Amino acid sequence: MADSPYEARMLIGGARPPVDEDRAIDVHSPLTGARIAVISDASAGQVHDAVGAAQAAYDETWRTTNGAERAQLMHRFADLLDEHATAIGELESRDNGKLVRETTSQARFAARNYRFFAGLADKLHGRTIPLDQWETFDYTTRESVGVAALITAWNSPMQLLANKLAPALAAGCTTVVKPSEVAPLSTVYIAELLEEAGFPPGVVNIVTGGPAAGEALVTDPRLGRISFTGSVPVGQQIARLAAQNLTPVTLELGGKSANIVFEDADLDRAVVGAVAGIFAAGGQTCIAGSRLLVHESIAQEIEQRVSRRAGEIVLGDPTDAATNLGPVASKAQQDRITAMIAAARESGARLASGGGTPRPPGLADGYFVEPTVFADVPPDSQLANEEVFGPVLAMTTFADEQEAIRIANGTRFGLAAGIWTQDLSRAHRVARELVCGTVWVNTYRQSAAQAPFGGVKLSGYGRERGVEAIDEYLRTKNVLIDLSDEVRDPFQIKT
Numbered sequence: 001m002a003d004s005p006y007e008a009r010m011l012i013g014g015a016r017p018p019v020d021e022d023r024a025i026d027v028h029s030p031l032t033g034a035r036i037a038v039i040s041d042a043s044a045g046q047v048h049d050a051v052g053a054a055q056a057a058y059d060e061t062w063r064t065t066n067g068a069e070r071a072q073l074m075h076r077f078a079d080l081l082d083e084h085a086t087a088i089g090e091l092e093s094r095d096n097g098k099l100v101r102e103t104t105s106q107a108r109f110a111a112r113n114y115r116f117f118a119g120l121a122d123k124l125h126g127r128t129i130p131l132d133q134w135e136t137f138d139y140t141t142r143e144s145v146g147v148a149a150l151i152t153a154w155n156s157p158m159q160l161l162a163n164k165l166a167p168a169l170a171a172g173c174t175t176v177v178k179p180s181e182v183a184p185l186s187t188v189y190i191a192e193l194l195e196e197a198g199f200p201p202g203v204v205n206i207v208t209g210g211p212a213a214g215e216a217l218v219t220d221p222r223l224g225r226i227s228f229t230g231s232v233p234v235g236q237q238i239a240r241l242a243a244q245n246l247t248p249v250t251l252e253l254g255g256k257s258a259n260i261v262f263e264d265a266d267l268d269r270a271v272v273g274a275v276a277g278i279f280a281a282g283g284q285t286c287i288a289g290s291r292l293l294v295h296e297s298i299a300q301e302i303e304q305r306v307s308r309r310a311g312e313i314v315l316g317d318p319t320d321a322a323t324n325l326g327p328v329a330s331k332a333q334q335d336r337i338t339a340m341i342a343a344a345r346e347s348g349a350r351l352a353s354g355g356g357t358p359r360p361p362g363l364a365d366g367y368f369v370e371p372t373v374f375a376d377v378p379p380d381s382q383l384a385n386e387e388v389f390g391p392v393l394a395m396t397t398f399a400d401e402q403e404a405i406r407i408a409n410g411t412r413f414g415l416a417a418g419i420w421t422q423d424l425s426r427a428h429r430v431a432r433e434l435v436c437g438t439v440w441v442n443t444y445r446q447s448a449a450q451a452p453f454g455g456v457k458l459s460g461y462g463r464e465r466g467v468e469a470i471d472e473y474l475r476t477k478n479v480l481i482d483l484s485d486e487v488r489d490p491f492q493i494k495t
């Protein structure tokens, strides 16, 4: 494999150009550190060609397809994703280190999202609007924005792509997709499935590469929408670059979500929810419940129970059914997380569990981080305010509901929050006060194709999934028709 690595090729206008040796990027296994594939760092010219292919496909075929035709292709593609879910899950797991059962179920969830948006594709109608002027007939149409650039992060490539590609295709957009160079393989894999489903060449193009390829893409003036999932600094940079052409942007960025446990909660459920909220995906999820806010009267019990469960988590090969937690996705990510653990210790937070970088037997080169719990974390500390994107939980106590809300809203992020309580009024009251895009009550990390998802503040703007998501790929045109046979002389307007 080291001598002739698997070449994960781009898809540009139906062609699969070979990886240029001078522009090759190695893709590494987070489990062993070994090179498992090679991709191209797309040149500006290749990115330009991909947008050109998308524009041509839009003008020549896709723009005039009807919703039912688009839906049929999307359903076929969803069926193929389901058929290939195991293969995709295994590939993604080898690429980003997440548990194979999670990546496989994400591939199936992606299929569900294509089906959901296929159902919307033939229902994109405008309105007729009665005006003050009786003689004028007014209606709106909802038209696709044309070419959409879809840029994803490494943590959940198939799911993040479905959040964007499904509504974009349903709306009638053609697309240029750029997966993360850290975990591009599942996205490249679906190129063949798109072809098999029958999408015309150029409707979906896939370019691979790093920041330069991304910048070449987002500065292309032919784009009608950029949808980005990734970190805050890159999201901010994309918004700045997109401003040159005033290209609209959807930003799904980071989070520092609060999981709030009130004293009246069902503690068995709350403990499981807290542990799953941060450790289920190794904390490498934007919605990680990375802050656990606990009422002071139950803080000791929760800390003990959460720490004990964290200590029981089995680290290992993510494709092994006995494993609870795989390695983090890259060496850079492992280094970043361990640096944040060290800084938290220095800042006075109390380490309740974990904190190390273990080497499970036979996996000495894997990028592992122990599930880590810090208690007594001051709300103004780095650990309580910055995204770790790793298996590190920051516990903080509160005295009453108002303080819980204040701490929960006290970061610059606003992606999600969890509330654990058996008091119905409190659940609604607190949900209303939380400044974020998603609130879970007595559950955490649940997603559904129908439920809109997105952030506020530094967590970004725009919505994915749910009927709201399709609006990101449509624009409204208003048409006014004078039904009279009068000559309307602008110089004779009565006042």
Ligand code: NAD
Residues within 6 Å of the ligand: 151, 152, 153, 154, 155, 156, 160, 178, 179, 180, 181, 209, 210, 211, 212, 213, 214, 215, 218, 229, 230, 231, 232, 234, 235, 237, 238, 251, 252, 253, 254, 255, 285, 286, 387, 389, 415, 455, 459
């Ligand atoms: P990242 O910002 O480093 O990279 C994301 C993507 O942007 C990659 O495809 C990368 O190649 C590309 N990119 C990098 N620099 C670019 C530039 N200058 N111009 C254009 N494209 C550029 O993020 P990451 O490390 O891959 O992912 C982790 C981050 O993603 C975390 O902050 C996490 O919270 C966030 N995330 C958010 C959500 C959400 O839905 N809100 C979901 C998953 C991950």
